Amino acid sequence: MSKVHKVEANIETVKWGYFDNSWEPILEVESGDIVDIEALNHQSGDAPDLLFDEKIKEIYEHFTDRNMGDHLITGPIYVKDAEPGDVIEIKIIDMKPRMNYGSQVLANWGNLSNEFNREETIFIYEVDPDKNITYPLFTYDYPRPINAPGLVTEPGSVERKPVKDKITLPLNLHFGTAGVLPAKDGKIHSLEPKNFGGNFDNKNFVKGTSLYTRAQINGAGVFVGDSHFAQGDGELSGTGVEGSVNGRIQINLHKNKKMFKNIILDSGEHWEVHGYGHTLDLAAHEAAVEAVDFISHRFNISKELVYSTLSAKGDFHITQVANGVKGVHCRILKEAYKNLEANDESI
Incomplete structure (x- = not known):
């Protein structure tokens, strides 16, 4: 019978901005086990009065050497009997917003950045969980270049302008980052998608779907992160609606199965x-x-x-x-x- 485990996001279970196969596991599971796992919004500093809770605040204060990627990673989870070459399945059973606010960025790395004079803008979105929608609540001009992970814009330091246009988007809760730890030693930046998973940002990785990837080290080292409330194909402006999500996943180990290069x-x-x-x-x-x-x-x-x-x-x-x-x-x-x-x- 499958066991149900719980992984809370805190300074012991979360890493910031990279993957490293030397990480110690935060949990050991057997194939078929279920894990309630928390994934956090790495843009929470865009409106800390709405996007921080005590744990997120502690994580921001704890990780002061944020000098690689943006993404908050929860894991790794050791899968008993998993060996390099085995197939790991990460099935999403459920996802719920941790809080009813998220952040979306018109970023300097966005596809149309030059057309917007490389000026950066934040939109804060609110979630209506009963209607399963999200909508822009207010916006502000970013006061400095976004040139480091985890920047914080304190309330009152910028002019928050209400968005009066009645736009609604369907909720599309998903993990943008997931997979297993890499075979390559050392720190690997979290920005790019990789053959082990990483920051692949497929908006279809939602409740009821399964992600398959090959274990690259013993125990696999399953992780999730970069949770979203909504995202279009392309993630055009640089981000989706980034939002903290509490998920329930099932981890399955498949022996003697063949995959090719990518997830x-x-x-x-x-x-x-x-x-x-x-x-x-x-x-x-x-x-x-x-x-x-x-x-x-x-x-x-x-x-x-x-x-x-x-x-x-x-x-x-x-x-x-x-x-x-x-x-x-x-x-x-x-x-x-x-x-x-x-x-x-x-x-």
């Missing part, structure tokens, strides 16, 4: 494979190679046939253009292959 998302009706590159062309190419390899292996069919069907029905989406290395995911409709038998080695 795979099972989003229900689709398989979603990922590609990364410094241009969208390169990212799309890698996603296409991953898609052909995955489907041809899964169903023991020719790569030529897969290539044909993907051209007819494979949907390539821009995952994000905000993370230095760009991301593209290919959504593969399961229905198209329903009459074929899956390979036992496939996830």
